[in-house]
Amino acid sequence: MADPLARPWTVFHPQPLVQRSPSLWTVEDQVPGLPGATRTMTVVRRDDGTLLFFNAIPLPDATLARVQALGRPAALVIPNALHSLDAGAFTQRLGLTAYAPAVALEPLAPRVACRPIAELPQGDDVQVFTVEGFKTKEIVLRVRDTLVVADVVTNSPHGPGFNGLLMRLVGFTGPTPRLPWPVRQRVQRDAVAVRALLEQLASLPGITRLVPSHGPVVEQGVAEALRAVAASF
16 A cells, blocks of 8 residues: 655755765755754765765755765665655665664555665664664664764754744754653653663764754764753653
8 A cells, every 4th residue: 555645756945965074964954844843864975985864855956966976875774764754755766775673664665665774784984773762763873973863862943933932832942952852752662771872872982973853963062962861851
């Protein structure tokens, strides 16, 4: 049965490609259907020259050509099933192999064929962590000096207007990185395990950058920010 939420390649309002390190780039876009909310795709050039994508955001032709010039597109990491709106079209357009948490493979099947994240080759350039305390078994990537996360840490500031007020009231936005209360309510099953992972990530040596899927990139005080989120439990 076809997935009613699947959609064709649809370019929304992506911002320009931004280089964050010699081997990592990001693109920010709005979240379709959720005014004021943003989402981020991370592009990683691996040691073998291939490209890995974390989240999927369709791009205009000029930006897509720039991305393809960085290396050979090879893999898409879908960090959880909630981050799969454009995964099917993106995977098909770029000829990618998609990887997702094992618990997401069946729900995602109508939208995009995925391999379990355990099959993603790891190395010095990319390491995989799992948010075991989430029902979604969300994926976190370490890319050299950068952590790339989905919903376990967001960094969305307060926005204007009614939508901004609503996002503030339900706890999605704030002045500092956070694990939003609605996320905890929806997918968290073991707060102790989530806190332990955040503290583990904060203790990783050499981390200087945090790329959340929602909100601005954190370039300073990453360990302190992660420990503050852990302490909020």
